[in-house]
Amino acid sequence: MSDEKKVKTILLVDDEKDIAELTRMRIISLGYNVILAGDGEEALIKIKSEHPDLILLDVKMPKLDGYQVCKAVKNDPVVKGIPIILFTASSRHVMELGDRALELGAASCIKKPFDSKDLLDQIKKLIG
Amino acid sequence: MTPQVINFIRLIAPYSFLFFGIVVFILPYYFLAKYHLWEKFKIKLTPVFVILFLSASLAPSVLIAIYGYNLSKYVLVKEAKGYLENASYTLSNNISSFFNKRINEIEYLSNMYSVFTPALPEADNLTQDVINNLKEFQQKESSYKLLGLIAPNGKPLALTSTHWQGQDFSIKDYFTGAMNSDQIYFSAPSIGTVDKQPELVISRAVRNLKTKKLIGVIFGIIDLRKVGEITHYTIMRSIAEKRYIFVTILDEGGLLLYDNGMHFTRYLKERLADNEVYQKVKRDNPGNRENDSQNKEEHKDAPFATSGLIPFSKEYGYVGGVQIGLDPNLEFNRWIILVSIPETTVLEGLQEVKTRFIIVIIAIVVFIPFFAVSLARDFLKPVYELHRGSEIIGQGNLEHRIQVHTGNELQELAEQFNLMADNLKNSYTILEEKVRERTKKLEEGKTELENVHNYLVQKNKELGIAYERLERLDIMKDEFVSTVSHELRTPLTAIKEGVSLIMDRVLPGVISPEQERVLNIAKKNIERLETLIQDILDLAKLESGRMKMVKHEQQVQRLIEGFVPTIMPLVELKKLDLTYSLEEGLPTIYADETRLLQVLTNLVGNSIKFTDSGGKINIKVRRSASAAMVEFTIEDTGKGVPPGALKRIFEKFEQVDREVKPGVKGTGLGLSICRQIVEAHGGKISVASEMNKGSQFSFTMPVFEPTTVYQDIFRQFADEYKHRQEKFVISLVLIKNYQHILGRYGQTWGKVLTEDIAQALQEKIQRDDRLIKLADGSVIVVVKDSGNNYEQFAEKLHKLTPGQTHFYDKEEVNVELVAGEAFFPDDGEDQEGLLALARERALGVPNVGGKV
Numbered sequence: 001m002s003d004e005k006k007v008k009t010i011l012l013v014d015d016e017k018d019i020a021e022l023t024r025m026r027i028i029s030l031g032y033n034v035i036l037a038g039d040g041e042e043a044l045i046k047i048k049s050e051h052p053d054l055i056l057l058d059v060k061m062p063k064l065d066g067y068q069v070c071k072a073v074k075n076d077p078v079v080k081g082i083p084i085i086l087f088t089a090s091s092r093h094v095m096e097l098g099d100r101a102l103e104l105g106a107a108s109c110i111k112k113p114f115d116s117k118d119l120l121d122q123i124k125k126l127i128g
Numbered sequence: 129m130t131p132q133v134i135n136f137i138r139l140i141a142p143y144s145f146l147f148f149g150i151v152v153f154i155l156p157y158y159f160l161a162k163y164h165l166w167e168k169f170k171i172k173l174t175p176v177f178v179i180l181f182l183s184a185s186l187a188p189s190v191l192i193a194i195y196g197y198n199l200s201k202y203v204l205v206k207e208a209k210g211y212l213e214n215a216s217y218t219l220s221n222n223i224s225s226f227f228n229k230r231i232n233e234i235e236y237l238s239n240m241y242s243v244f245t246p247a248l249p250e251a252d253n254l255t256q257d258v259i260n261n262l263k264e265f266q267q268k269e270s271s272y273k274l275l276g277l278i279a280p281n282g283k284p285l286a287l288t289s290t291h292w293q294g295q296d297f298s299i300k301d302y303f304t305g306a307m308n309s310d311q312i313y314f315s316a317p318s319i320g321t322v323d324k325q326p327e328l329v330i331s332r333a334v335r336n337l338k339t340k341k342l343i344g345v346i347f348g349i350i351d352l353r354k355v356g357e358i359t360h361y362t363i364m365r366s367i368a369e370k371r372y373i374f375v376t377i378l379d380e381g382g383l384l385l386y387d388n389g390m391h392f393t394r395y396l397k398e399r400l401a402d403n404e405v406y407q408k409v410k411r412d413n414p415g416n417r418e419n420d421s422q423n424k425e426e427h428k429d430a431p432f433a434t435s436g437l438i439p440f441s442k443e444y445g446y447v448g449g450v451q452i453g454l455d456p457n458l459e460f461n462r463w464i465i466l467v468s469i470p471e472t473t474v475l476e477g478l479q480e481v482k483t484r485f486i487i488v489i490i491a492i493v494v495f496i497p498f499f500a501v502s503l504a505r506d507f508l509k510p511v512y513e514l515h516r517g518s519e520i521i522g523q524g525n526l527e528h529r530i531q532v533h534t535g536n537e538l539q540e541l542a543e544q545f546n547l548m549a550d551n552l553k554n555s556y557t558i559l560e561e562k563v564r565e566r567t568k569k570l571e572e573g574k575t576e577l578e579n580v581h582n583y584l585v586q587k588n589k590e591l592g593i594a595y596e597r598l599e600r601l602d603i604m605k606d607e608f609v610s611t612v613s614h615e616l617r618t619p620l621t622a623i624k625e626g627v628s629l630i631m632d633r634v635l636p637g638v639i640s641p642e643q644e645r646v647l648n649i650a651k652k653n654i655e656r657l658e659t660l661i662q663d664i665l666d667l668a669k670l671e672s673g674r675m676k677m678v679k680h681e682q683q684v685q686r687l688i689e690g691f692v693p694t695i696m697p698l699v700e701l702k703k704l705d706l707t708y709s710l711e712e713g714l715p716t717i718y719a720d721e722t723r724l725l726q727v728l729t730n731l732v733g734n735s736i737k738f739t740d741s742g743g744k745i746n747i748k749v750r751r752s753a754s755a756a757m758v759e760f761t762i763e764d765t766g767k768g769v770p771p772g773a774l775k776r777i778f779e780k781f782e783q784v785d786r787e788v789k790p791g792v793k794g795t796g797l798g799l800s801i802c803r804q805i806v807e808a809h810g811g812k813i814s815v816a817s818e819m820n821k822g823s824q825f826s827f828t829m830p831v832f833e834p835t836t837v838y839q840d841i842f843r844q845f846a847d848e849y850k851h852r853q854e855k856f857v858i859s860l861v862l863i864k865n866y867q868h869i870l871g872r873y874g875q876t877w878g879k880v881l882t883e884d885i886a887q888a889l890q891e892k893i894q895r896d897d898r899l900i901k902l903a904d905g906s907v908i909v910v911v912k913d914s915g916n917n918y919e920q921f922a923e924k925l926h927k928l929t930p931g932q933t934h935f936y937d938k939e940e941v942n943v944e945l946v947a948g949e950a951f952f953p954d955d956g957e958d959q960e961g962l963l964a965l966a967r968e969r970a971l972g973v974p975n976v977g978g979k980v
Contacts, residue, residue, distance in 0.1 A: 025634060112617075116632075
């Protein structure tokens with residue numbers, strides 16, 4: 001258990017399965033444990049069951065979007081301490097994203113498609 | 129005063145009266161006309177006529193009267209003088225005759241005794257005869273006091289009066305004087321020793337006719353009072369003629385010979401000696417006594433002479449003069465006759481002249497006004513007729529005509545007036561007809577207009593629908609582009625990430641060099657596709673105006689110094705020389721940093737692409753010559769742009785490189801994006817180039833100024849809400865220098881604040897004393913129309929322009945305003961007060977400052 005605790009778990013929420021898979025491969029290479037969720041509902045279930053150390057959240061998703069998930073996490077006293085990085089592909093919402101992400105208590109926001117290096121830097125900064 | 133001056137005055141005197149007349153009667157006319165006093169005092173024509181006639185007749189009458197009076201006076205005096213001259217001449221002549229007669233008498237006696245008394249003085253009895261003879265003679269002539277014959281020894285042989293007996297005649301000058309010559313001898317006039325009366329003695333020697341032996345001296349003492357007696361006739365005649373002349377006769381020595389009442393002796397003595405005429409007479413006719421014999425001979429046959437009347441000064445109250453008489457035959461000196469008439473006598477007739485003139489003038493004064501008034505009435509009658517006619521026609525009776533039959537210009541005027549009335553009536557008739565016609569046409573036109581109106585309303589509705597559809601299409605296009613690019617990007621991201629996972633050796637396995645090369649080619653094309661998608665997206669946003677410029681105050685130097693290192697790797701790769709030069713004291717600019725860097729990257733990137741190794745690139749920044757702009761110029765020594773492409777170079781998908789340098793890759797959107805970004809900043813982009821020498825790309829960015837910021841925020845705001853299709857109309861107006869602002873910015877945003885609105889606002893602000901005006905009198909006003917976003921806007925405005933804005937409800941200003949106007953005041957002093965007021969108006973926050 002102690003070993004398991006040492007390896008940090010990251011929840012990656014993205015409805016684009018291909019991209020999620022590729023991103024998971026990239027993050028695993030750094031020595032993190034990555035679990036995937038395909039939509040907002042699934043994400044909330046996994047957050048509660050798995051208690052990840054970091055949540056990577058796509059804004060645009062079916063069922064529940066990134067903002068709603070973010071809001072739900074921050075309103076849940078059990079999981080609200082988990083840092084969240086939001087990302088979106090829509091540049092139209094980039095400006096609002098920044099403001100709203102911070103408003104909602106997200107730690108950071110990244111524009112999609114993201115530079116791998118950029119994402120990894122952010123992850124390292126948040127959970128070491 | 130010299131006589132010339134006196135003559136001159138005498139000459140011009142009548143004209144001076146004329147001048148006086150002009151001054152008195154004509155000058156007032158001149159001034160009345162000049163200063164429009166007729167108009168000012170509303171003087172009617174009748175009094176004008178009276179005044180005109182009066183002055184026109186009175187002025188010459190008075191002048192003639194005065195001149196006539198003076199002329200009469202002159203004539204009377206002249207006539208009196210002529211009379212006196214005549215009288216004095218006659219008197220002088222008489223005196224001359226008197227003495228010549230005495231000379232003849234003594235000559236006669238002398239001759240008589242030289243013949244008949246050869247025995248004398250021996251015969252005593254003869255003496256008694258002589259005495260008797262002489263007595264007889266004396267009685268006959270009665271001009272002598274005494275006649276006598278004196279023996280050569282001085283003893284009197286015969287005397288007509290015993291009063292002189294016992295006197296020593298031998299010592300008398302008339303005895304000795306006569307003894308020594310054969311001429312008549314005159315003694316000087318003197319006062320007689322016996323009777324104390326003036327006398328004059330004439331004597332002559334008596335010689336025997338044959339033997340020439342001296343018998344004695346015959347003499348006569350002339351009673352000079354007899355000279356006076358001979359004036360009696362003249363004086364009596366003058367009395368008969370009512371002239372009443374006064375005569376004084378003197379001898380030159382001042383001895384009074386005759387005087388009938390006046391004593392001018394003193395005058396004669398004192399003044400006559402100075403008289404020029406007298407001096408001349410004296411010079412030309414020297415007295416015999418002083419003359420030598422030769423002179424006497426010369427004057428022997430000279431006639432009796434007079435000086436002519438020498439008029440004397442008027443100060444005595446007399447008209448008169450002095451006559452100097454002289455006879456060369458007489459051995460005694462001149463006699464002086466002074467004649468005069470009292471001035472009152474002379475000017476007696478003048479009073480009558482005066483009276484007559486006054487009567488004439490009074491008659492003129494009384495008669496002329498009557499004449500003038502009746503004349504004026506006659507002349508004005510047609511004028512009144514015209515006046516009345518105009519009134520009647522003015523009241524609408526176009527049938528009225530004026531009857532004037534004077535035959536002069538007034539009748540012509542009346543005829544013209546009637547003609548005018550005819551025309552007026554005709555015009556009126558035509559006009560009436562036209563109005564009827566027009567009314568009919570208008571009614572027809574109205575129906576037509578209604579049709580047009582309905583048509584236009586229909587078209588407008590259609591246009592509105594079309595516009596809405598277009599807008600919808602526009603939004604759809606935006607959404608399409610956005611969606612497409614998103615959809616394109618997602619798979620691209622997957623490909624990119626997959627390739628980079630392999631290339632980064634994240635996955636286990638070995639990659640051969642051939643595989644590595646293929647992966648590199650794939651990666652390069654993935655990046656190219658990414659750029660292309662990004663560019664399309666950017667351009668679409670820029671064109672639709674949805675790309676938000678996040679503008680801030682930027683320092684050019686910091687910007688350039690930050691930019692250059694990012695591009696350096698490419699520059700070094702191609703071995704180019706990149707320099708930059710910034711003008712001294714550049715102002716800060718107002719720009720979106722990211723976008724500005726995008727422009728710079730694009731332009732410098734182009735230069736790098738088209739410049740061969742060893743070439744130069746220079747970035748130059750300086751103040752623009754024109755408006756408040758900063759100009760960026762990127763110069764290179766590259767291939768240049770073909771002249772034909774210069775115009776199209778900023779168009780979409782225009783790739784010069786295809787023609788110039790095949791193989792150089794680009795999307796063809798870069799310059800188009802640059803233009804959109806520059807224009808979104810209110811700047812301009814341009815290019816100049818020469819083939820194979822290089823290109824120059826220039827663009828301008830606005831200088832950071834409060835005004836610019838204000839305008840920009842407002843424009844963004846307006847655009848945003850326009851896009852959201854909310855009904856939110858707001859306007860920001862700086863009242864001061866409105867014209868200037870209109871000229872400068874009025875057309876920029878397409879929506880112009882009309883003058884009416886500015887006027888209404890200005891009036892409102894002037895009336896509203898609650899408003900705090902800026903030091904220079906300018907005020908910024910925000911007029912709220914409707915919409916919930918107003919307060920949000922107001923707050924935003926507050927943050928950005930503290931204390932320089934006034935907020936108004938639309939109802940307060942009562943004008944329709946449009947979006948798109950925002951101005952800054954030059955500088956505000958009372959910012960705190962304004963801020964407080966603005967906050968209260970805009971946000972309902974109580975005004976803490978208490979300034980309102």
